[in-house]
Amino acid sequence: MKTNTLLLSALILVLVSCGNNPKNTNKKAETIEEQTTATTMEEKKLAFNPAALGEEPVLDIKTSEGVITIKLYKETPLHRDNFLKLAAGNFYNGIIFHRVIKGFMIQVGDPASKNPKPGARYGTGGPGYTVNAEFRPQYKHKKGALAAARQGDQVNPEKASSGSQFYIVENPETCAQLDGAYTVFGETVSGFEVIDKIASAATDPTDRPVNDIFIISITPAEK
Numbered sequence: 001m002k003t004n005t006l007l008l009s010a011l012i013l014v015l016v017s018c019g020n021n022p023k024n025t026n027k028k029a030e031t032i033e034e035q036t037t038a039t040t041m042e043e044k045k046l047a048f049n050p051a052a053l054g055e056e057p058v059l060d061i062k063t064s065e066g067v068i069t070i071k072l073y074k075e076t077p078l079h080r081d082n083f084l085k086l087a088a089g090n091f092y093n094g095i096i097f098h099r100v101i102k103g104f105m106i107q108v109g110d111p112a113s114k115n116p117k118p119g120a121r122y123g124t125g126g127p128g129y130t131v132n133a134e135f136r137p138q139y140k141h142k143k144g145a146l147a148a149a150r151q152g153d154q155v156n157p158e159k160a161s162s163g164s165q166f167y168i169v170e171n172p173e174t175c176a177q178l179d180g181a182y183t184v185f186g187e188t189v190s191g192f193e194v195i196d197k198i199a200s201a202a203t204d205p206t207d208r209p210v211n212d213i214f215i216i217s218i219t220p221a222e223k
Contacts, residue, residue: 076139
């Protein structure tokens with residue numbers, strides 16, 4: 001069994017910053033009509049309207065192993081709104097659980113893991129930004145807690161969260177050491193057996209499941 005120290009180090013990310021593409025000064029300015037058309041097309045791509053959900057939205061994370069239903073906290077609005085934005089834009093669709101550690105947690109959210117290559121190691125990708133930490137003492141790393149991954153303290157003293165990578169607690173005892181250091185922004189409502197099933201998957205030396213486990217979609221929970 002891996003020690004708590006190894007478990008903690010396994011969670012720390014080394015995220016790669018994304019550079020901004022230089023503007024093409026030769027490109028003609030879009031007309032208002034073109035801009036409106038582009039905006040309308042973008043809106044049509046949304047899986048749901050985040051603004052239509054309540055303060056504590058309940059969502060279904062549909063995975064290849066089953067459905068995990070989660071609730072997002074109103075007390076962590078930055079993380080809640082960012083998660084909703086990404087989910088509505090289908091950001092997570094097709095992304096694999098790239099780090100799975102039985103007796104600890106399951107981690108997902110690297111966009112580079114879409115169409116994954118055999119043997120490739122993932123965990124450094126993101127949307128190109130971070131989210132300010134929102135530590136709330138009432139929210140601990142309990143079973144099924146939803147928390148944001150992040151870079152280590154040496155390069156990230158403010159403990160800012162990854163813009164997209166998150167993990168779900170499988171074992172609260174080993175994850176308790178992360179309380180107050182990683183933002184917990186939601187919890188599992190149902191589907192605990194799916195968390196356990198994913199956590200029990202056979203993995204390679206980098207903690208990636210041998211058989212890819214992926215998110216199909218994240219949408220408002222079915223009533």
